[in-house]
Amino acid sequence: MNDDTSRRALRIIGNSNSPGGYFTEATIVGDAVIESDLDSLSLKCVGNSRIEGNLKSRSARIVGSGVVGGNVSCNRMTIAGNMEAKGSIKAEELIVRGGLDARGSVKAGDLRTRGYLTVKENCEAERFSSTGQVAVGGLLNAGRVDIKLRGECSISEIGGETIRVNRWSVARLKEMFRSILLSNPPLSGLLVTNTIEGDDISIEHTRAHSVRGTNVRIGAGCAIELVEYRGNYHKHKGAKVKSEKKIG
Amino acid sequence: MENDLISKKDLLELTGISYGQLYRWKRKMLIPEDWFVRKSTFTGQETFFPRDKILARVEKIKNMKEESSLDELADILSPSPKDIEITAAELNSGSIVSNAAVELFQDVFGLREHFSFPDILSVYILDKMLASGDISGEEGRVLLSTLEGHLDSFKGQNCDMIFIRKLGTSVCVLVSAPNQISFDKGARIAGRLNVAACIEELKTKLLNGGLANGKTI
Structure with a gap:
């Protein structure tokens, strides 16, 4: 189920909900609510998104605003907009240009911030x-x-x-x-x-x-x-x- | 729990390591989070460590550092299972566990060609308990089924295995550690093992025995 071949692309343009799941490329341009975990190879969020579960992605780019209810695990994550994570964040490379509000802990290889970084733990x-x-x-x-x-x-x-x-x-x-x-x-x-x-x-x-x-x-x-x-x-x-x- | 604590400053002075090394080892999870004990002193908040544990750990890291990289070391010391698989014949060779323990395991779960790390760990804990005479073979079955069913749910977390006996009935309990646990007067603790310590011992044995070489998936 979660191997690369059975993944599809997810595209949300406009106002929509998705139950979540495994995807190749996830693109969110409008307003989206992902109702459980989102596991993608790459995630691009230009609009507003709320992921109620965990987020896992090789690369993730948040330009709009994003809320993750669970934990975040990425290889490379760029936050140019605003993001809030209720759980912990793990990333090889984490770049913050906008704002990141982490309610849990953050663990990264490389962490570069030019914006507002708040880590509670x-x-x-x-x-x-x-x-x-x-x-x-x-x-x-x-x-x-x-x-x-x-x-x-x-x-x-x-x-x-x-x-x-x-x-x-x-x-x-x-x-x-x-x-x-x-x-x-x-x-x-x-x-x-x-x-x-x-x-x-x-x-x-x-x-x-x-x-x-x-x-x-x-x-x-x-x-x-x-x-x-x-x-x-x-x-x-x-x-x-x-x-x-x-x-x- | 531990009364014998050592302050961070004394630890550095005693072992000759630097702040940077200590923080790096913490990042690599070579030193468990729950060993960092915060206490208020007259100079403000200070960090203390359980003396014996931390001194042994620092010594171990210093000794092993020459042969293995920090990441390999973290792998050995972390309480999460490693991807190791060995064959029944290798396990039977007797250098890690006794044949009696392997036989009992196979009696309960059937004959196996390959043993995964959780399986080896179950056999190892069983073997320790049998060898110390704390439990009987029949109780070993109870132990095995408890480990098989529930050890998974502690993934990556430190836990204790406790064996209790009361009125001829025996119960095997897994509790997350460190934790205070008390029983009524009639109950007796037949044996208690720290699972993380067992994992560490076992991994060291596997590595030293050369069994894990080339068998890591």
Whole structure:
């Protein structure tokens, strides 16, 4: 039933319901409700879709808006519109350009976001990069974390090998112009977190309770209660660190 | 449950691993989620681990890392069954389980040419229970039918197998672990095994015995 040869294409243009099932290519242009699981080789959703069950697809592209009632499992998923997943999300490559609201956990190989990413539970990736707004309720665990701040990001905990947090360069440029021309208060761009733990940490504009790592660089605009390091430590003169300890 | 905990900081200092390694192992599911115990201390929230378990696990990962990749390691340590199939003759060769256990299994489910991983696991658990003298051969049948019928529903989840006896009647129970479970006074726990630990042992044995080589589907 679910081998590739017995699959058909699913096309919904206009307003329609589908009981779900196995498909080759699923295209949704209008408003659609998929009443159970949807398993497709590729999914393209330009309109509004609601999948009441689980979504499984080799590739998925959400340009309109989508709600998945269950879990999502994709090789490659691009969200240019808005998506909400009530369950967990698993993807090899997950790209967010619009908004993603994950009520469960997210596990990805590559996670790149330029939009709004909200994860209620833990978020895991081999590589995580963001130039948007991020809110993670649990632990953000990634081999490489690269966060370009834009607006306020809040992540309960960050853990990984290499962790970089700095302000988005365009924002930095804008801020320079603003402060020179309009003497406005600097543009926000802030990360609020409890703990950051990693091997190689370099952060800016971060408010954290504790930062622990091997090599730690605390940059401009940081306010940290406690820093623990084993190797090199560098603190920007504009950063506030309440206490710092060399371990080992 | 465990009173003997070790803090994350002490663990790193003791074993010489880095934060990055710990987080990577967690991502690869080499360290189970339920070993991360959150506790409030005067410095805020801290993470603790069950001391003996985590130290043994870190040692194991460090030792095995040279031979196998992290993904292979995750495969061995994960509680979800691996795609292995071995023939009856290989299972009978006696290096993994005793012949008595295999015979009992075949008595219940009929003669088989090939054993899938769940089958091997059932035989393995049966063999352990028989070898320790905790259960009799007749009770082994009860055990086998419980495992056959319900172990599947715990897929990928840690569970305990508990054998209870009361007034000459024996009952086999599968409960998700870690969990607190209590019985009335007349009941006696004849035997208790952690299924995830059994899977880990069995996979290691299969790999070391060379039986799984080239037989992985």
